[in-house]
Amino acid sequence: MSRLSRHFEALGALLLAVIWISPLVFAFWAAFHSTSDAVNFNLTSPWTLDNFRTAWEGAPWLRYFLNTFVLVTVILIGQFVVTTLAGFAFAQVRFPGRDVLFILVLMQLFILPEVLIVENYAMVSRLGLFDSILGVGMPYMASAFGIFLMRQAFKGVPIELHEAARVEGCGWFGILWRVYVPLARPTYLAYALVSVSTHWNNFLWPLIVTNSPDTRPLTVGLSIFGAPENGVDISVISAATMMTVAPLLIAFLVFQRQFVQAFLRAGIK
């Protein structure tokens, strides 16, 4: 009975994995074959790099890559600064109204970012950040998830370490920098992974805020490249898609072990 159920579980997991990976596998297949070969699943057909050549010439990809890279970096730095300071305040600083404030921050988790698009758009325009990378990243910097994560990580730091640092002459900022931040390193790594992959793939908000190729990230660039008015060529679009997901995919495959360990150590799955 238990053996049967174990086989059943393994089979189910395998099936899910296949369903999950099939779009990626198809995109990979299509990217390296001519359109007719790709849709006919002609397994003996020759492999080609023509699609990549066509796609690469069709849009300023280098610019898009740079934009996305700058965007995720700016967001990550902003998030680290804001969530570290806020998480520390919620974890270790006693001030009136702390719990109420923390609940308000947590409530942000229940609100879909899409609901706030109009308000964010108005705010970004008021700040004069429309069609800029900072404007794309700004609404995500005070991440409720990140604040919650950092607060939990900081709460796990033994109070004796805090007190020992105080006796040794550290101020608030010194304690944060020398004790709490180094001890929360696995949490930072796990959070960075989530943040980078989310914002690398984010589409709707950048589509609305950006207006020119100078600020457009990869996702928006790809959608414009693949828009019906440019003519649909499944192989070329697949090649462009493979290009845009490649950096993250390769980074994940290379650092897979570290990422999984970071998640286990940070206590989230």
Place this chain on the structure above:
Amino acid sequence: MSATNPFVHVDNVAKRWNGQLGVENISLSIPRGSFVALLGPSGCGKSTTLRLLSGLELPDEGTIAIDGRDVTNAAPSDRNLSMVFQSYALFPHLNVAENVVFGLKVRRVAAAERREKLHRALEITGLLGYEDRKPGELSGGQRQRVALARAIVANQPLCLMDEPLSNLDAKLRASVRKDIKKLQTDLGITVVYVTHDQTEAMSMADMVVLMKDGHIQQAGPPEELYYRPANTFVAEFVGAPPMALIDGAALPGVGGAARVGLRAENVTVAEPGQGRLSCTVADCEFLGSETFIGLSHPAASGLTVSLPGLRHIPAGEKMEIAFSDKDLHFFDAAGQRLADPAGQPAFTDG
């Protein structure tokens, strides 16, 4: 302890937690270079007293002065003290050397001076060669020594220790006890040491402060607590076995004392008919060089007689005991020590 110029002076300090009692009426004068043990059962306020000294807690009432300077509300780092925590509080992400020089780095001591002080501190604590180890790779005793090294490297005149030996096994504890005492004498620093273990307090300290329920019961040299306990709590806490207490009414000719204290070593076994009290044997405790015979008597608690070598006396057997009047301690109905019959004044707090 009435030094004319005490190094640490605590005056009438109180700390309360949400109306609950923390410590109350704490007054202490600690001379420079002495080793003071704060002793008492758990929850008696000894750790709170230490934290008030360190500045990790601030008192609700009273003043604290260190080295002639009022530090009642000063930050811990402004009090020129170092601290050893019960859990050692070593930073797990730093190696031994970085842990030891942590405070020097924070205080921006030059690198060359830092290296020199680190070397000396590691030499004193026998940790040379372990500089690059992380705390997780050290044994309990080694971690304890790293904590000591961190406390002495800054060369602060006052060191506070919060039960630093409670996480070590018994054998190690005895040897580290000697090391700490030697360290304190060699460096000439003042140590305030919290413990619930009276052996530690009695063997290391120049002055023992015994506390209960947030109040100081008695403060003085170990021998004073042992030979002249200020009240029945001190009498029953200090010594192994603790002092026996007998109702004054059961002993003819002890004057107005409500209770009479008697130590095991002053009790002798008497021939039948010759003793002053007739008791029943309750249990025998063999300790190697001697055997403690626990006795029960309707008007006494904790009566014990010490006999040399291995003895076995069946429980329930009758035994008569004798003792001389000069070994008796007299307490009034409230448990306070009465003036000794010899005319010496009773010892009180202070």
